[in-house]
Amino acid sequence: MTHPHLRVETDGPVRTLTLDHPEKRNAQTPSLWAALAEEARSVPEDVRVVVLRGAGDAFSAGIDTAMFSPAGVPGEESVAELARGGPEGIDRGIAAYQQGFTRWAECPAVVVAQVHGYAIGAGFQLALAADLRIAALDAWFAMRETSLGLVPDLGGTGPLVHLVGYARALEICATGRKVSAPEAHAIGLVGSLAPAADLDEATGSLVDALLAAPAPALRALKPLLRAAAAGERADQLARERRAQIGLLQALLGGPAS
Template sequence: MTHPHLRVETAGPVRTVTLDHPEKRNAQTPSLWSALAEEARSLPEDVRVVVIRGAGDAFSAGIDTAMFTPQGVPGEESVAQLAAGGPEAIQRGIAAYQDGFTAWGECPAVVVAEVHGYAIGAGFQLALAADLRVAALDAWFAMRETSLGLVPDLGGTGALVHLVGYARALEICATGRKVSAPEALSIGLVGSLAPAADLTETTGSLVEALLAAPAPALRALKPLLRSAVDADRGTQLGRERDAQTALLQAMLGGFGA
């Protein structure tokens, strides 16, 4: 799927997905979420790392707020239209929206969010959908859904609680306050910081380090560690055994065993 506000570039094992609507600070819409889900699900097997970034002066300012107006966004289903369908239609709609975020955790490549400027609401949740986050010193994160009388519903709540803990996640979401890049690093929300001018280089260094790992091990590691978040001990130990068995068999097979 192509989208006018999504730019996709591939260089060997690295794919860069750029939100490309800088005049609106990369505001997001349902059609963009569908395109993101399709992109995550159709990654070629030889793509090992995906970098998600935003064009212009922000990662993403979140949902296009015109979605909440009577006129909506041309070509997009407005919030009013979604709600008019009743509870079941709302549930189906939100489930489809969530795919644009959750699909990145399910894809085999390691996903890195390169965040600069604002990451608000849906932008914050897209950063949370990545496996790793690198932020510029000018980055700001905020969940503003509660100020609209809503809650974050694009898959970000679980990741946020896991990264920063329940109490801090509640405070961040309930108040809608901005979290600076240095605070984000200190609470575990991002893994590394860089001056804005050096952000691309810092992300590139991380990508190089990821690509230095043998491809089969890296591909097995992502689902193994993601499953550890909520799996019980016995289940996780079994998954470790399964992953290691497959890797050892492939390794020994290469030696003619």
């Protein structure tokens, strides 16, 4: 186990990563993002599909909001500590956090997010970090960062715009509203749906279909299609960080830029 709240299981060519902190609805922290980045970097060549899922009744409730409190989360960098580094420190910190999401695009395996319950904020962005998304009919997605006076900054803005278009992405992020699984499917955010009771089986069927493709072709296809869709990805990540710096400083009473 690489992290106390991340369970990693491998069955032949399939590796399953389970966010495993159900009592906090799989809320995320910097140490979890570091573990996710390391997992993405270390997927062995014989693993062809990675499944990201959540334990309990939700995929992920997003960032652990205790990070915004004065006490923070024991053993984790708090938002206040991040902000004390000034613009350069915030930029470096968020760049490190982003690795837990963006590294999955570079992982040679096809990454499938299996979403049930809800995927909020960082949870939504982790689902967007996958190549494919399958969701239970009871799932819903929301970008709630704007309710905190912030913006999504974990690599999710680019994939969201690519999937649903600029105007719809703006509306989803600015309002922070819930996007139901049927709507997510209709707008292209989710590729397929299944009843909650059948989600594991449906995910298994999708994985089997991916594994039916010849391994070299599948391995070559992912970077080929991502390069066509992503454009200048590093520029978008830098824009996320720049947008967040002033907002984060203002939120914590520091100088706004």
